[in-house]
Amino acid sequence: MANLIIAELEKSSLKSSVRQLITAANKLQGDNHLLLIGYQIGDALAQAKQLPGIKKILVVDNPALGDESPEKTTEIVLSIATNYSHILTPASAFGKNFLPRVAARLDMTQISDVIAIQDATHFSRPIYAGSLIADIEVTESIIPLTIRISAFDAVMGDEDNQAEITHLALPDLPQLSQRIALQLHESSRPNLDSAKIVVSGGRGLGSEENFHQLLEPLADKLSAALGASRAAVDLGYAPNDYQVGQTGKIIAPQLYIAVGISGAIQHLAGMKNSKCIVAINKDPDAAIFSIADYSLVGDLNEVVPELTSKL
C-alpha cells in the first residue's frame, strides 16, 4: 500500500511543510503519492515535480476548489482514499479542518498532531498541551494522520522525481459553505510557522507601541518572524495569528528569542522544542528561564535596543 500526502498550498505555491510531510511518510512503508487540490496551481505542480521521494502526483485544479473548503476537500480525498494505508497532512489550520471529516467518512480513527512515527502502526503524540506524550498503536486499514511539522526535519534536495502525474476527475461537490472574505496579514517577514528565527514578545513589552518599536528592528536585523504570548495578544499588543502556544502556533525554530514573556505553561507548549531559546526578562524567577538555553535578566527596554544595535 502507498501513503497519500495532502499538501498545503499558499496562493498557488506549495507550502514548505510538504518536505516535512515527506520525511514523516518515509518512516512508513510503501510509495508516497502527493495530492494537490486548488485552482490555478501550476506553480505548485512544477514545485512538486522537484520533490524527492514522490512516486505519483495527483492533481485536481478547478475553479470550485480555490477556497480550501473542508467539505469539498473531503470529497476529493475520499475519491481516492481507499487506495492508501496512510493519509498525511499538516496539523495546521488547513489540515485540522478537513482531515477529521475524511476519517469520519471512512469510519477510521484519525491520529492528531503526530510528533514521531516508529513504524506503520506506532506513533507518538503530545497530550495536555505537550505536558505528556502518548505512545500509541493503531492497526486500522487506513490511518489518517495530521503531522506536527516542527517535529520533523525537511527532506532535502531538488531533483526531477519523474513522478507519474494524474489529473483526477472532479467528484460531486457539496455546496455547504463558501469563503466570503479572507484577510491575511501582509508582511515581508518570514512565516511564523517556518521561520528559522522567531522574536516573540509578551506582557513585559507594556504597550502595542513598544512591542513594535522594540521588536521589529530586532526581527529585521535577524530576518526573523514575530511572535507573541497569549497575554500580549489579549492585551492587543499583537494580532491573533502571532500567538505562540498551546492554542496558537506550535513552532520549533532554530532560535527563539522570548522578550518580556514570563513563560506560562500554555506558552511553553508552543515553543519549548525550539533548538535554541533565549529569554530576556527582568524577573529572575520567570518560568521562561527554566527552559532557556541563554537567560539574560535585565530591562528589555535597554537590552533589546542594545542587542539590535550590536548584531
Next chain:
Amino acid sequence: MKILVPVKRVLDYNIKPRAKSDGSGVELSGLKMAMNPFDEIALEEAVRLKEKNVATEVIAVSCGQVSSQDILRTALALGADRAILIETDYDLEPLAVAKCLAKLIDKEQPNLVICGKQAIDDDSNQTGQILAALLGWSQATFASKIEVTQDHLDVTREIDGGLETVHVSLPSVVTTDLRLNEPRFATLPNIMKAKKKPLETISAQSLQIDIAPRIRVLKVREPDPRPAGIKVDSVDTLIEKLKTDAKVIG
C-alpha cells in the same frame, strides 16, 4: 433555533498533568475536574444567542461517566435550558463521541451545534468536524465571530496568517476558538435554579453504536527534558554564545 452544545469533563487547566507511575495513563484520581475551557466558550455563545432571541433552546450534552453530571449542572447554571448525559464507562475517542452525538441529534433535531475546537486533555481537535461529516452538515471551525442570518451563518475563522469568513448553510457545526467571547461565571442564584432544570441520562449502550476504543495507548510519559541552560550577564556575552556555541546566528 435549537442549539446543542457538547461539553467535556477534563482535568482543571490549572493542574499540571502527570503520568501514572506505571505509564498506563494520566493520573486523574482525586484531582479537580472542570468543563473544557473551549466548551465554556461554546456554551457562552449559545446562551448569548438565546438572550438575543436568536436561539429558542440550548441543550448541553456530555458523553462519559456519571461524574460528568457535575459539569452538566454547571452548564445549566451558566444558562443551558436542559442537559443530557450519554453515559458510558468507556474512555471515548472523538469518533465514538461524534457517533453518540449524531444519534442524539437524530432525535433532538437541533439546527446548530456549537462545540469547543478541542479538549485540553487529548488535544485531538476532531469531534466537531467528525460530527459535521457524519451528519452531512457544513462546518466552521476555530470561530472568533458568529453572525446568524436567516438560514445561514457567517463565521469568522482564525486561520494561519489571518482571518477567513465563511458563509455556511444551516444546519451546521461550529467549533470555538479562544477569542469568540469571554464566558461568564455562574452566580449563586443561577446555581440554585440549575438544580431544578432537567438533566436526563441515556445509556450509550442503548444507542446501539460501536464506541469501543480503537487506539491502544502503550505508554503515557513525560517529554524528554531540555538540557539546563546558562545565565549570561551581558548582551555581548549573549551574542558571542549565539555565534560560537549555538551557531544560530552568523
